[in-house]
Amino acid sequence: MHRFAAALAGFCLATAGATAVVAAGPATAAPACAVEYRVDQWQTGFTAEITVTNGATAFTSWALTWHYAGNQSVTSAWNATVRQSGTAVTAESLPYNASLPAGGSVSFGLQGTSTGPDPTDFALNGVACGDTAPPSTTLTTPTTPTTPTTSAPPPAGCADAAFCDDFEQQAGSAPAGRWTVGAANCQGTGTVTVDTAVAHSGTRSVKVTGGGGYCNHAFFGTGVPTAGVLYGRFWVRHTTALPAAHVTFMALRDTADGGRDLRAGGQNRALQWNRESDDATLPAQSPAGVAQSVPLPTGTWSCFEFAIDGAAGQLRTWLGSAEVPGLVVDGVPTPDVDQQWLARAWHPAVADLRLGWESYGTDADTLWFDDVAVGSSRIGC
Numbered sequence: 001m002h003r004f005a006a007a008l009a010g011f012c013l014a015t016a017g018a019t020a021v022v023a024a025g026p027a028t029a030a031p032a033c034a035v036e037y038r039v040d041q042w043q044t045g046f047t048a049e050i051t052v053t054n055g056a057t058a059f060t061s062w063a064l065t066w067h068y069a070g071n072q073s074v075t076s077a078w079n080a081t082v083r084q085s086g087t088a089v090t091a092e093s094l095p096y097n098a099s100l101p102a103g104g105s106v107s108f109g110l111q112g113t114s115t116g117p118d119p120t121d122f123a124l125n126g127v128a129c130g131d132t133a134p135p136s137t138t139l140t141t142p143t144t145p146t147t148p149t150t151s152a153p154p155p156a157g158c159a160d161a162a163f164c165d166d167f168e169q170q171a172g173s174a175p176a177g178r179w180t181v182g183a184a185n186c187q188g189t190g191t192v193t194v195d196t197a198v199a200h201s202g203t204r205s206v207k208v209t210g211g212g213g214y215c216n217h218a219f220f221g222t223g224v225p226t227a228g229v230l231y232g233r234f235w236v237r238h239t240t241a242l243p244a245a246h247v248t249f250m251a252l253r254d255t256a257d258g259g260r261d262l263r264a265g266g267q268n269r270a271l272q273w274n275r276e277s278d279d280a281t282l283p284a285q286s287p288a289g290v291a292q293s294v295p296l297p298t299g300t301w302s303c304f305e306f307a308i309d310g311a312a313g314q315l316r317t318w319l320g321s322a323e324v325p326g327l328v329v330d331g332v333p334t335p336d337v338d339q340q341w342l343a344r345a346w347h348p349a350v351a352d353l354r355l356g357w358e359s360y361g362t363d364a365d366t367l368w369f370d371d372v373a374v375g376s377s378r379i380g381c
């Protein structure tokens with residue numbers, strides 16, 4: 001059913017199985033934004049293509065928010081990072097479409113389950129669409145409803161990935177399928193659970209509650225392709241700032257280093273890599289080295305990416321799509337960065353990927369991981 005009454009709620013309106021465009025009123029009162037919400041609905045789900053047209057204020061990044069009046073649940077999205085908490089939904093720009101000039105438009109899409117009235121309370125960067133213009137509406141002719149489909153576009157960048165897991169298929173309390181939960185050598189209070197309260201995509205992520213002290217570690221892991229350059233990408237959200245002492249949130253078994261782990265984590269409050277076999281760090285933990293790394297933000301989702309080229313003996317790392325200069329092994333020894341790392345020959349052959357928490361001091365953290373992917377080319381955020 002079309003819900004034209006929804007137009008009273010604001011400037012933005014859409015209808016199921018049709019396209020509704022709410023045009024701006026007189027040019028004397030430019031709206032803050034206009035949203036076209038185009039839905040293909042079927043019995044148990046929907047896809048939506050959303051086009052945002054900006055008002056008079058240019059943005060270097062954008063976030064569109066709305067609420068679902070029904071029990072719609074977003075399960076995946078493309079060309080935006082979409083999060084849902086209860087009925088509240090936030091779609092955030094990605095690096096490649098973050099710039100939104102005055103009068104410019106940007107489109108993204110999502111898939112969801114269940115049904116309900118289309119949203120009407122859109123706000124762009126906190127300003128309600130239509131706040132500065134009355135709802136002078138011009139409706140386009142409804143389009144012919146398209147055939148419902150249950151196949152969604154893959155998450156951005158996942159098309160060529162060896163695997164790309166959003167954990168939405170995880171029905172149990174612990175991650176299963178490709179994932180194995182475990183902790184080497186000893187086991188304490190660390191836990192790994194599928195979480196439905198916090199998610200980067202959809203409604204599920206994996207939550208790791210890691211304690212201080214080595215044996216309170218906890219990981220979930222899977223095998224990875226062993227040929228060629230290994231690219232990895234995951235989203236991580238954690239609670240407690242990286243401590244001064246050494247911690248790990250990712251471990252990769254290096255079969256070329258006696259099966260010892262190549263670890264990513266933190267030390268001196270910034271991201272670092274560590275080699276278990278000889279405790280080498282990247283960057284060197286000198287002040288000049290640490291200054292070339294970055295902290296891992298708390299309370300927000302961060303996109304962590306890495307590339308490991310075993311043949312070349314090289315490593316690169318990105319956080320939020322930006323390369324971290326202190327987390328690069330480029331084969332040429334650089335003081336404070338990879339000079340210590342390259343003190344011996346290094347040609348890693350990584351066989352698995354484990355995410356979780358391990359503290360070599362007394363530092364606890366609670367972390368969530370989502371949208372984990374590996375492949376032979378860069379996956380992106």
Ligand code: CA
Binds near residue numbers: 167200204370
């Ligand atoms: Ca998810």
